[in-house]
Amino acid sequence: MTDHPADPGETQHTARIPDHSSLWGYVSQWRHQQPDEEAIVFEGKRSTWTELAASVETLVKSLRDCGVRRGDRIAMLSWQCPEFVITYLALERLGATFVGLSPRYKLPELAFLLQDARPRVVLISASLGDGLSGSSVAGELRENHPYVKTIVAMHGMFEGAIAFDELLVGRTDHSSSAPEPVGGACSQWLGEEEPPICIVYTSGSSGQPKAARLPNRSLLHNYRVGAELFYHKPFRTYNCHPIDHVGGIDRLYQTIMLGGVLVLDQRFEPERVLEQTETERLTYWLGEATQYIKLAPLFSSFDLSSLQVVRYVGPLPEEVLKALHQIAPVVMTSYGSSETCASLVFTDESTSLEALRDGNVGRPIEGFVMRVVDTDRNRIVGDVGELEVKSEWIFGGYGTETNAPKAPLTEDGWFRTGDLFKENGDGSFTIVGRVNDVYKSGGYDVHPTEVEAVLMAHPRVKIACVIGVPDSTFITVGRAFVVFQSAVDTEQLREFLRERLAGYKVPKEIVVLEQMPLLRNDKVDKNKLKHLEG
The missing domain is CATH 3.40.50.12780 (ANL, N-terminal domain)
Incomplete structure (x- = not known):
């Protein structure tokens, strides 16, 4: 391929x-x-x-x-x-x-x-x-x-x-x-x-x-x-x-x-x-x-x-x-x-609402090649793997000096993003999460973004974030942090998840917050969440 x-x-x-x-x-x-x-x-x-x-x-x-x-x-x-x-x-x-x-x-x-x-x-x-x-x-x-x-x-x-x-x-x-x-x-x-x-x-x-x-x-x-x-x-x-x-x-x-x-x-x-x-x-x-x-x-x-x-x-x-x-003729996302x-990748007017909801971020722009690879770095389509990018239009590397090391690329010229994606059959890409965010519960991989999407599909959930936390039985289990638009019983919310997700994906804990901690760029501060007690 x-x-x-x-x-x-x-x-x-x-x-x-x-x-x-x-x-x-x-x-x-x-x-x-x-x-x-x-x-x-x-x-x-x-x-x-x-x-x-x-x-x-x-x-x-x-x-x-x-x-x-x-x-x-x-x-x-x-x-x-x-x-x-x-x-x-x-x-x-x-x-x-x-x-x-x-x-x-x-x-x-x-x-x-x-x-x-x-x-x-x-x-x-x-x-x-x-x-x-x-x-x-x-x-x-x-x-x-x-x-x-x-x-x-x-x-x-x-x-x-x-x-x-x-x-x-x-x-x-x-x-x-x-x-x-x-x-x-x-x-x-x-x-x-x-x-x-x-x-x-x-x-x-x-x-x-x-x-x-x-x-x-x-x-x-x-x-x-x-x-x-x-x-x-x-x-x-x-x-x-x-x-x-x-x-x-x-x-x-x-x-x-x-x-x-x-x-x-x-x-x-x-x-x-x-x-x-x-x-x-x-x-x-x-x-x-x-x-x-x-x-x-x-x-x-x-x-x-x-x-x-x-x-x-x-x-x-x-x-x-x-x-x-x-409110707008064109609604689009990018990555x-x-x-x-x-x-480097955008959706367009043809991207359906369902695809947007499921994390589709579109196709790469001119000058970029993207691929999703498995753990052996073989390209895969339809399954989740790490996104790699090849382009002359990326950053110069890490470090402040001009003579600092150049961008860390693989021997064959790919930049490993550390992000999990799925390449779809039509050439578009769907984002799944960060490699480091995925946790294994009872031997199964859990992708937090999948669980978060289901949580936010509940009409009373305003925003949600899921992280993995240590567990004596399953090694790692999910802990969900949620902010409600209006109050709902957490057990009812857990039942909502059970109807839509495999059991090992349902968070063991659901923590209700008044406000979600955010980074300075308005993304969720997951490091701060890790230090909050369930």
Whole structure:
């Protein structure tokens, strides 16, 4: 049985997005074609493409004056904000690397990441919240991180920093002194000859966070090809994802490529998202499954008629999928990771609601080959195995230095994702879960996502998560954590499961929570659940 990519004729459309070799190429295009059109909206302030381009050019000059050069790393501790977009674009022009840091981190966590990344410049929001202050972080930098040469304050001021606004003061035209976009055409950016455009730290579920180096050429290719699948004009979207997550740069790339409008917000708040959708006439949503579960009960209270495409990540209950189909013509899902440099597989309009409910994530985009393999790494179809990916458009490897080891591939060039999938007969793929999440109960493999899907099919279950816990008789058994929409007896819920699952799959324990613990990207925090008592 041979490996094969998706049939391009089945999933691809005629390209409508120019293939520029940099984000700056797109910004330049829109600055000339639609100079006075909105580009960014944040807290009532609106910036045009002309204003965005001018800010980037000024910041390039200011950062060069601060000593920033090709290959330097620049860190930012903030929520979503225009300064993030401007800085990211400026660093692309300089050939420097962006490192996002989450305000949800505590000082010891930040200290570890800073020591690993060793940034030359750190930009810090003065309004972080969650017990963290810009001044406390600046104090940590001055005391323990001598490689940080410049501290920049945003959204306020604190001692020992220069104001971001000061970096944007000066001549409005620095085109004569600003460097050209680095590297030329994407086809010339091979391997690690160019520094990564950004470093994203993985969640660290198996230990300390690892720095994944993301090449700009890969992100440009993957976001462009992906955006072709949901292309529409006008394109108006919303982003409150953390800037230290690949989801945080997703809408940045897509909006710039499509010449659309990017509405930014600091945190996810359901009512706020819906208000912005109504007032800003948003056309495109992308969010985690848990976010849509929180949004769905509120849909009827807002005018969401502007929505054209709703895209989600993670398993959704059927009732939420039905609610999404009622508010948008196109509902789609996808799969990807930091290591794959964004989503590499998408569903389309032909994917049925039942397939979406069962975890179908569609077919791979141009430039990617996917296969599911058994424990001997033989390709299998119709059975569950580990997903492997082959492509030139993936990450550069782990580690912050340019000369760090390249992406860990098998001898025959495949990247092992650690995710469990099933390849379907029609060439689409269904996600089953993480290899490390599967547990063996009484000698049988149990896939938590299968059990979670059945739990969330119950009309009174809002969200569910299943993990394996030690058991003296069966070695491992399931423990389900659930949040109810309305109260239900756990024994009735267990009977609901018994009617739909083999006995060994039914969790031995069901723990009712008021609220599901979430990571900073709004995915369920399974590590925290493991430390909760049943």
